[in-house]
Amino acid sequence: MTDRVERFAGWLPRPSLILDAGCGPGRDLARFRAYGHVVRGVDLNPVFVAMARAHAPTSQCDLREVGSRFPAGTFDGIWASASLVHLAETETVDVLGQFAGLLRPGGRLYACLKSTGRTGWLDEPDGRRWYTVWGQDEFAAAVTEAGFEVDRVDPGPYVEVWATRKGSAPER
Template sequence: MADRAERFAGSLPAPSLILDAGCGPGRDLARLRTYGHVVRGVDLNPVFVAMANAHAPTSVGDLREVGRRFPAGTFDGIWASASLVHLDTADAVDVLGQFAELLRPGGRMYVCLKASGSTGWLDEPDGRRWYTVWDPDEFAAAVADAGFAVDGVDRGPYVEVWATRKWGMSGAW
């Protein structure tokens, strides 16, 4: 994941304002900051938020409402590593649209989620979590439909989409 953070950070001029959407305990906040960026985090888990605040300002928040937390056009980049996987398909599509609104035109987004396994609840050592498994082509299409130009799709057990917010929400550059 460190190489992906470096690749994403390098796609933006420093310093850029980046939102780590679903930042967990802040590992990627710290990584993105080392490349000269200003980072902010949001996560649903208050324990993770407390940990992430050691790396950058982070607040408790539900990604399904992230568009109400910040003004439109606030961010130069959005990093969403393994966070949308915990939303059902409809909510993930809605959040992608909110991400497009939060990014400045030409802003970059990285998002990855599961592309293998089964959709449903999974009992893990630290709790029960929902996972939605996406077909890579369907997810890339959802990103494009949300107002992004898809710059690249990496496939594997995870689908990773690299995208740029279009200049006009109508699709015009």
């Protein structure tokens, strides 16, 4: 993911305020800071939140409630790397709409989620997790419907969508 972090970091003017939505232990928070950005993290797992706080301010948050955690138009960029995959389709659509509200007009979104396998529960070594599998066209359409212009779609086992919040960017 290092090349994607670098690409996203370069897509935004420096410094930009980036929300890492589903930041895990904070690996990407540290990378974005190294590129000169200001970052905030949210994650549901309290152990990951404690680890991520070593890299940037991070709070425990269910992504389904992220829109109520920050004022509208707070962020220049939102990074959602493999975090939406754990939500049902309708929940993902709602969260994408919340992301649009949290971004300034012209703000950037990177979101990737599973596009292979099957939707359902998966037993993993560290616990049981829900996965929703999306087709690339369906996910790109959901991002568009949430208020974004899709700039790029990269297919693969995880479909990656690069998008811009509709509306012109404010003067800074």
